[in-house]
Amino acid sequence: MSQPLSNKIQSLPVSQTLAMAAKARELRAEGKDIISLSLGEPDFNTPDFIKNAAIEAINQDYNSYTPVDGYAELKEAICTKFKRDNGLTYQPNQIVVSTGAKQSIANVMQVLLNPGDEVLLPCPYWVSYSAIATLCEAVSVEIPSTIETNFKITPAQLEAAITPKTKLILFNSPNNPSGTIYTKEEYEALAKVLEKYPQIFVMSDEIYEHINYGTKPFSFAAIESMYERTITVNGLAKAFAMTGWRIGYIGAPDWIAKACTKMQGQITSGTNCIAQRAAITAVLANPSQIQYMVTEFEARRNMMLDLLSKINGFKLNVPEGAFYIFPDISDFFGKTIKGKEIKNAGDFSMLLLEEANVATVTGEAFGEPNCIRISYAASELQLREAVKRIKEVVS
Ligand code: GLU
Numbered sequence: 378m379s380q381p382l383s384n385k386i387q388s389l390p391v392s393q394t395l396a397m398a399a400k401a402r403e404l405r406a407e408g409k410d411i412i413s414l415s416l417g418e419p420d421f422n423t424p425d426f427i428k429n430a431a432i433e434a435i436n437q438d439y440n441s442y443t444p445v446d447g448y449a450e451l452k453e454a455i456c457t458k459f460k461r462d463n464g465l466t467y468q469p470n471q472i473v474v475s476t477g478a479k480q481s482i483a484n485v486m487q488v489l490l491n492p493g494d495e496v497l498l499p500c501p502y503w504v505s506y507s508a509i510a511t512l513c514e515a516v517s518v519e520i521p522s523t524i525e526t527n528f529k530i531t532p533a534q535l536e537a538a539i540t541p542k543t544k545l546i547l548f549n550s551p552n553n554p555s556g557t558i559y560t561k562e563e564y565e566a567l568a569k570v571l572e573k574y575p576q577i578f579v580m581s582d583e584i585y586e587h588i589n590y591g592t593k594p595f596s597f598a599a600i601e602s603m604y605e606r607t608i609t610v611n612g613l614a615k616a617f618a619m620t621g622w623r624i625g626y627i628g629a630p631d632w633i634a635k636a637c638t639k640m641q642g643q644i645t646s647g648t649n650c651i652a653q654r655a656a657i658t659a660v661l662a663n664p665s666q667i668q669y670m671v672t673e674f675e676a677r678r679n680m681m682l683d684l685l686s687k688i689n690g691f692k693l694n695v696p697e698g699a700f701y702i703f704p705d706i707s708d709f710f711g712k713t714i715k716g717k718e719i720k721n722a723g724d725f726s727m728l729l730l731e732e733a734n735v736a737t738v739t740g741e742a743f744g745e746p747n748c749i750r751i752s753y754a755a756s757e758l759q760l761r762e763a764v765k766r767i768k769e770v771v772s
Contacts, residue, residue: 393504393742401736412763414752415736419618421670427659434654443647446638447474451657458660459628463596467628473637476648478584478612478625483509485608488636490515494544499530501743503553519744524694524705528555532566545578550594551585554703554743554750556696561595568600579607587616589698590675617659622652674700677753684764700754707747722749733766
């Protein structure tokens with residue numbers, strides 16, 4: 378039978394982060410001793426005080442549809458959080474709660490982009506940004522960066538990438554996959570360029586905000602001239618170890634929030650009521666309550682940098698946040714290891730999976746074909762073993 382799928386779905390690439398995680402699961406089920414460092418998922422449990430809020434919500438019979446844009450109390454709590462952590466003033470009508478930050482991002486792109494609009498993606502960028510742009514029939518325009526500049530783009534590069542068709546730029550700091558954090562001054566310099574082009578909107582994905590190792594991330598919308606055209610995206614998955622709870626949210630100009638609510642109202646409606654009730658407790662919690670996870674991530678980052686720096690051919694930057702190492706492994710290109718020719722990062726990542734039983738993600742998925750992404754959201758024991766295996770294969 379013919380399978381007449383739409384052009385849209387046929388042109389959509391598979392999410393490489395999820396594909397690699399699925400592959401690792403599959404190999405494990407076959408009995409292989411796979412260490413999966415592919416998925417960006419904290420290996421901690423959701424803190425008890427959040428779990429208890431969810432249990433309470435169930436016992437209080439929260440079971441009905443919620444407002445499409447989220448419970449009023451949750452939106453109030455998010456406004457309080459934005460003020461407390463980011464110095465941003467949002468009113469509840471500027472907040473939309475969604476089924477994960479991924480849906481928040483998809484909502485925003487769908488309500489802003491027309492076919493042919495250009496979306497600027499400073500490299501490296503999270504896999505789904507370009508895929509969602511493709512779904513909107515928009516054109517992704519990559520702005521390259523390198524490990525030598527700590528994966529940061531310059532104002533001159535930004536200006537050079539802008540055309541009359543540019544509609545949106547995506548910033549993500551701390552960055553997935555590089556861990557890079559833009560300083561206030563660096564963001565201000567980029568904003569200076571954007572000030573000249575009022576047709577460009579900014580999506581600032583701040584999902585890793587709390588996972589930083591000293592450099593406090595700065596919210597793009599806190600630049601006064603950018604507030605009216607910035608959409609701030611955040612969520613609970615990473616900092617609160619709540620990936621499966623699926624709570625993301627935006628703070629945005631009210632007309633964009635209204636459009637996102639309209640979009641969501643036709644697709645998913647309000648997100649899960651129990652997760653929303655628990656989210657009120659999570660966003661109002663003092664960030665010091667989740668610091669133990671950040672402290673642990675920092676120790677693992679330091680350990681990974683130390684171990685990986687001893688492998689010839691691994692070029693490293695020092696990630697200031699998130700929980701990924703993004704080494705440049707282009708030194709291996711053109712070599713043959715274990716009988717396998719390494720032409721690109723995808724080949725290298727496959728080599729590690731097949732010969733070291735370690736799952737990583739190719740940098741090509743993030744617009745940076747010289748690198749691979751290694752998630753260190755895994756136990757110290759697993760991380761040590763993974764690096765040992767990698768070293769044995771490539772040395
Ligand atoms: N954001 C995480 C990652 O980059 C989760 C997987 C995904 O949704 O892509 O690994």
